[in-house]
Amino acid sequence: MTGITDLPFRRVASALGAPYVATEMVAAAELARARPDVVRRAAVGEGLPLTVIQLVGRDPGRMAEGAAMAERAGADIIDLNYGCPAKEVTGVASGSALMRDLDLACDIIQAVVKATTRPVTVKMRLGWDDASRNAPELARRAEASGFRRSPSTAAPASSSTPARRTGALWARSRRRSPSRSSSTATY
Numbered sequence: 001m002t003g004i005t006d007l008p009f010r011r012v013a014s015a016l017g018a019p020y021v022a023t024e025m026v027a028a029a030e031l032a033r034a035r036p037d038v039v040r041r042a043a044v045g046e047g048l049p050l051t052v053i054q055l056v057g058r059d060p061g062r063m064a065e066g067a068a069m070a071e072r073a074g075a076d077i078i079d080l081n082y083g084c085p086a087k088e089v090t091g092v093a094s095g096s097a098l099m100r101d102l103d104l105a106c107d108i109i110q111a112v113v114k115a116t117t118r119p120v121t122v123k124m125r126l127g128w129d130d131a132s133r134n135a136p137e138l139a140r141r142a143e144a145s146g147f148r149r150s151p152s153t154a155a156p157a158s159s160s161t162p163a164r165r166t167g168a169l170w171a172r173s174r175r176r177s178p179s180r181s182s183s184t185a186t187y
Contacts, residue, residue: 010023021049026055028059029059051075055078058093068115082138083095
């Protein structure tokens with residue numbers, strides 16, 4: 001939702017009764033460097049309900065620094081983006097490209113959880129492509145590390161199929177995951 005869920009949008013959503021609001025996707029490394037335009041995207045804003053700051057990146061250390069900064073900025077929840085299929089994101093091995101490297105994906109989750117006292121959530125795809133639908137494996141690995149839940153987006157990253165057509169795939173993925181009772185990932 002880059003360019004959409006800015007602070008004015010989040011204020012309107014809150015005024016209309018949204019129980020929580022989420023920031024645009026924020027590059028963790030740039031947030032850690034305090035780049036002004038990135039800090040603006042992560043602005044929490046006073047009087048808003050529960051606020052989620054969504055981080056993207058591929059370096060566990062930078063993601064941890066970004067999470068710590070997001071917490072200091074007032075984030076109630078830190079969300080890791082393993083779902084964005086945009087070429088400018090996957091081209092630098094971030095977003096849904098992390099579905100190709102589950103070891104790195106898990107290293108990032110562990111680093112972020114250690115860096116913040118806030119709940120950490122993960123948005124992920126079913127997998128990188130139809131041949132590697134590995135969201136259940138990532139969910140199990142995250143849960144084996146003490147995490148409770150992992151949701152998946154209802155399409156592989158390489159898919160242009162709308163999520164509404166792949167809902168059955170999402171349901172099958174959830175049945176394979178031990179935490180199928182919820183679509184919220186909180187670690």
